[in-house]
Amino acid sequence: MIDFHLRKALHTAAGPGHLDVALTLAPGELLALTGPSGAGKTTLLRLLAGLDRPDGGFLTAAGQDWYRAKPRRWLPPQRRPLGLVFQDYALFPHLTVREQLAFAADGQPDNKQIVNELLAMLELTELAGQHPAQLSGGQQQRVALARALARRPRLLLLDEPLSALDLPTRLRLQAALAEVHQRFELTTILISHDPTEIARLATRVVELALGQVRRVGPPAMPAPSLRGTVLAVLPAGRAQVQLPGGAVIEVTLGRAARVGEELELSVTVA
Amino acid sequence: MLPPDYWQTLRLTLALAASTTGILLVLSVPVAYALAYGRWRGRPLVEAVVSLPLVLPPTVIGYYLLLVFSDSTALGRFLINNLGWELNFSFPGILVGSLVYSLPFMVQPLQAGFQQLPRSLPEAAYTLGKSRLTTLWRVLLPNMRPALLNGVVLTFAHTLGEFGVVLLIGGNLPGRTRVASIAIYDEVQSLRYAEANAYALTLLALAFAILVALFWLVRKNAAHLSA
Structure with missing residues (x-):
């Protein structure tokens, strides 16, 4: 179980702010962290990982103090059993895929086996001899995930791990994430902006805004969306749109449409 | 034609440049690291x-x-x-002088090298349980080979061209403190232009060859890291 209340001054593009977040995570939970940029999501992840020092509060994990303002306690990142996947992946340019994992697993009794297992699990065996610069974005992401897991962490922190990837790659990696979360019995915190991704993976969502928790709850299924083509433009910002099945509907756009224009429509129940 | 103590002088010059470079490489890594990452008061x-x-x-x-x-x-x-170190007019003396004189030529490229690495590289190593020392040795230094190369080459070349420091501390003792740049000055003072030219041409060729090697190696290295 992870229990924390952390405070930290924020320096965002919109000016100075203050992060103040208290949460409790159950073991095995997959928590999604969402919110606009500058809300403090990455800062919170860095505080949990021990890469930045909080200004006040506490952080305990499995009964162990990782941080406490009074009496002063501080566990450096090296001694926190966690894995962090950085937004830019932070792969070591001079090491091959296998060497990255071996470096991370170094010092564990069955490290060779862990490395081979992770390479196989994340479909990296064939790429084991490659350097990061030779890999695609999705492949680099899998290496970063495998490397974070090689240390056998209890807590996995993911900073927008899939945002830079194309849709098919993202779907494959979502499946991989769900699998490793289950298999290694992890507690996971995932920063994501994608409601579909959150709904698919997370057990709970925390929305941050300006450093505060704005909403906590179960992930909301996003409204299903449809693509349609404008058939005819009607007066008063309305248009006739043909849906993929062939059905034709009338929608209010509030702007001028062009015939042949592709529209993305979301369906909400009023 | 070669001056009588040409080879002796050249050997001394290269020995001075090589030991200066070797010692500064070891000394400058912690200094550059502290300057690149430290947020301590006395930094400026x-x-x-x-x-x-x-x-x-x-x-x-x-x-x-x-x-x-x-x-x-x-x-x-x-x-x-207490230590029995008579540094003036001795090789150890001009070595200490060279270390001081060439220090920025090693520290500055290394400091820039550290600063150019993404912050997430050492941080990733820390979250993998690696100490600062392990991270420095196995993550940071291997990824700043161009900076290391730059520091080594600039320090070596700069020490070759040293004159004022060596002359004041070491004087002009053949085989002990007389390096090529001082030999040039000495030969010219005695109007032996052919001998001066032998030294001058050697230094020129050496400096040029070193720089060509540097640029070639940096290119090769850059190609490797981004291949």
Whole structure:
């Protein structure tokens, strides 16, 4: 179980702010962290990982103090059993895929086996001899995930791990994430902006805004969306749109449409 | 035609440049690391001290070191009487002078090298349980090979061209403190232009060859890292 209340001054593009977040995570939970940029999501992840020092509060994990303002306690990142996947992946340019994992697993009794297992699990065996610069974005992401897991962490922190990837790659990696979360019995915190991704993976969502928790709850299924083509433009910002099945509907756009224009429509129940 | 002690002088010149480079490489890594990552108070002061040899006339450095090494200062008396180190007019003396004189040429490329690495690289190593020392040795240094190469080559070449510091501390003792740049000055003073030319041409060729090698290696390295 992870229990924390952390405070930290924020320096965002919109000016100075203050992060103040208290949460409790159950073991095995997959928590999604969402919110606009500058809300403090990455800062919170860095505080949990021990890469930045909080200004006040506490952080305990499995009964162990990782941080406490009074009496002063501080566990450096090296001694926190966690894995962090950085937004830019932070792969070591001079090491091959296998060497990255071996470096991370170094010092564990069955490290060779862990490395081979992770390479196989994340479909990296064939790429084991490659350097990061030779890999695609999705492949680099899998290496970063495998490397974070090689240390056998209890807590996995993911900073927008899939945002830079194309849709098919993202779907494959979502499946991989769900699998490793289950298999290694992890507690996971995932920063994501994608409601579909959150709904698919997370057990709970925390929305941050300006450093505060704005909403906590179960992930909301996003409204299903449809693509349609404008058939005819009607007066008063309305248009006739043909849906993929062939059905034709009338929608209010509030702007001028062009015939042949592709529209993305979301369906909400009023 | 070659001057009589051409090879001796050249050997001494290269020995000075090589030992200066080797020692500075070891010394500068922690200094550059502290300057690149540290957020301590005295940082601007240390940065200024490290950069001072860039702007000071070498004779100023040489003069003060000559003074410090002599028995007219407490430190000098300590060095001579307690440690038995007579640094003035000796090879160890000009080596210390070279270390001071070339320090910024090693520290600055290394500091820039550290600063150019993404912050997430060392941080990733920390979250993988690696100590700062392991991270420095196995993650940071291997990924700043161009910076290391730059520091080594610039320091070596810069020490080859040193004149004022060596002349003041070491004088012009053949086989002990007379390096090529001083030999040029000495030969010209004696109107032996052919001998001066032998040294001058050697230094010119050496400097050019070193720089060509540097640019070639940096290119090769860059190609490797981004291949």
